[in-house]
Amino acid sequence: MRVSIASGKGGTGKTTVSAALASIWTEAVGTPVVAVDCDVEEPNLHLFLRPLITDTHIANIEIPVIDVERCTRCGSCREICQFAAITILGDTPMVFDEMCHGCGACAAICPFGAIGAGARELGRIEEGAAGAITFLNGRLRVGEAMSPALIRAVLARLEALLVEREAEPAPDVICDAPPGVSCPAGAAVSRSDAIVLVTEPTPFGIHDFRLAVDAFSPLGKPMAVVINRSGLPADELEGICREASLPILARIPDDRAVAEAYARGRLLPEVSPAYRELTLKLAKDVASFVPEVRHA
Amino acid sequence: MREIIILSGKGGAGKTSFTAAFAALAKKKVVCDLDVDAPDLHILLDPSDEAREPFISGNLAVIDQDVCDGCGICKETCRFDAVIAGPDGKCRIEESRCEGCKACVVLCPRQAIAFPPRTCGFSAVASTRFGPLVHARLDPGAENSGRLVMLLKQKARKLAEMEGLDLILCDGAPGIACPVISALSGASLAVLVTEPTPSGSHDLKRVADLCAHFKLPAGVIINKADLNPDEAARIEDYCTRNGLALLGHLPHHPDVTRAMVARKTLPEYGGPLADDIRRLWDATIALADTSAKGK
Numbered sequence: 348m349r350v351s352i353a354s355g356k357g358g359t360g361k362t363t364v365s366a367a368l369a370s371i372w373t374e375a376v377g378t379p380v381v382a383v384d385c386d387v388e389e390p391n392l393h394l395f396l397r398p399l400i401t402d403t404h405i406a407n408i409e410i411p412v413i414d415v416e417r418c419t420r421c422g423s424c425r426e427i428c429q430f431a432a433i434t435i436l437g438d439t440p441m442v443f444d445e446m447c448h449g450c451g452a453c454a455a456i457c458p459f460g461a462i463g464a465g466a467r468e469l470g471r472i473e474e475g476a477a478g479a480i481t482f483l484n485g486r487l488r489v490g491e492a493m494s495p496a497l498i499r500a501v502l503a504r505l506e507a508l509l510v511e512r513e514a515e516p517a518p519d520v521i522c523d524a525p526p527g528v529s530c531p532a533g534a535a536v537s538r539s540d541a542i543v544l545v546t547e548p549t550p551f552g553i554h555d556f557r558l559a560v561d562a563f564s565p566l567g568k569p570m571a572v573v574i575n576r577s578g579l580p581a582d583e584l585e586g587i588c589r590e591a592s593l594p595i596l597a598r599i600p601d602d603r604a605v606a607e608a609y610a611r612g613r614l615l616p617e618v619s620p621a622y623r624e625l626t627l628k629l630a631k632d633v634a635s636f637v638p639e640v641r642h643a
Numbered sequence: 644m645r646e647i648i649i650l651s652g653k654g655g656a657g658k659t660s661f662t663a664a665f666a667a668l669a670k671k672k673v674v675c676d677l678d679v680d681a682p683d684l685h686i687l688l689d690p691s692d693e694a695r696e697p698f699i700s701g702n703l704a705v706i707d708q709d710v711c712d713g714c715g716i717c718k719e720t721c722r723f724d725a726v727i728a729g730p731d732g733k734c735r736i737e738e739s740r741c742e743g744c745k746a747c748v749v750l751c752p753r754q755a756i757a758f759p760p761r762t763c764g765f766s767a768v769a770s771t772r773f774g775p776l777v778h779a780r781l782d783p784g785a786e787n788s789g790r791l792v793m794l795l796k797q798k799a800r801k802l803a804e805m806e807g808l809d810l811i812l813c814d815g816a817p818g819i820a821c822p823v824i825s826a827l828s829g830a831s832l833a834v835l836v837t838e839p840t841p842s843g844s845h846d847l848k849r850v851a852d853l854c855a856h857f858k859l860p861a862g863v864i865i866n867k868a869d870l871n872p873d874e875a876a877r878i879e880d881y882c883t884r885n886g887l888a889l890l891g892h893l894p895h896h897p898d899v900t901r902a903m904v905a906r907k908t909l910p911e912y913g914g915p916l917a918d919d920i921r922r923l924w925d926a927t928i929a930l931a932d933t934s935a936k937g938k
Contacts, residue, residue: 499724
């Protein structure tokens, strides 16, 4: 089973919920767990789970390399490129690496076979373990714009990792998704079995929650809600949930103790026995609301 | 012309609350919400008299099912897994994954793939109680947020020129990729809002590196500073060592949420934070002016 923890807005508590669930999952649900941080622009899950990273791979995107001997300066590559990544300056064909989306259109249409494959570093994929939790994240290179490509690479690595573990009991996956509802978030949640939306009862939270419900509903995946900073009037939020038939699995109180624990890098179940109970119950509820799907 | 952009790396650090508060204090400015994925500034600024325009950018591949013979070349070509083969072998495009690269369009042997322009959302110029607001909304799942950010900045600059305003105040997006990089271009100062939490300082460093990468001067505001005074002190130290001006800090105070729930900016809401906000704004404007002179 694969669950994405998402939200329209940043700062609502996605990482708090992801880290809390991962830390308690095996105890609550009885299966091993893989925690994946798909927020490659601002990966934060490691700050709370504190994994020991044992493996780092560089993730590349394929970019064109033009063989100037074979190139006749016909300009077809420049013409096809929708991202203005290729030009011919005087007699010199030039590739602007940072603009390239790695689509391969230029190489596919070059009539002279003059375009080969080079690489640009998107970022790094890190793997390790935090106690019994298997940990995986991506870290976008600063200055790199193509975060969805790195998210896809992280998810591809996750697939490989799950295949490697085939002999063992199948782990569940908790994926901390990036904020927002645009390409990075879509790339992250599109391959999960269920989505847990974390929101808060403030005007910003409610506004972005509506966007998230609209954006993710068409995926047709089961969705549920965790209300964070609960305590303010939440009628509007509850109304949206009722209308969209989204179960509310937990309410995390707006409590300075939680904010301070978070500020010190501590996990929700560590705040107090009551919060430990709340997290255990949430993990069980998440596990039971997702229809049983196992990845072969 | 000064162009100040509020960033944080991390979501929820308080970017929009600060931008709105500064909008209430700044004179002769255009306010611009560059967080096109999840714009929230309009919630506090309550815009009216909007002039909306559809945002058309890039193209989208569309396969004509009547012409497609299911050869699968498009599926092999697509690097974004946007082509899905149906049970009859015929292919269709999963819109949300299409990057608009045109590779499938030119390689289709049956010319079955059209490439119409794509409407990705809207952009708008509106009036608010603090003057003009330029903002936008990207459709959920849509691409090209960087281009929409550039469009908003162009609109804001044109408007500022026409109305004789000398400041553009921008609310940026979280993260460090495409929309944020677009937002930085042409800016004169970045204000980095952070909080003394592991995520706050981690993300501050990444966004500060990004500003350094583009040689943009930056100042730092520590929000919720009293949640973890030790970490706040470490952030101050990081700023000193890395040539980042420390603009000041704000405590973790329920008034920030209360003001938001009342849909007011902090200076309008009043209370103990109003004076702090004014001091932070004075420090920001002073830094923008010194950075401009230094250039």
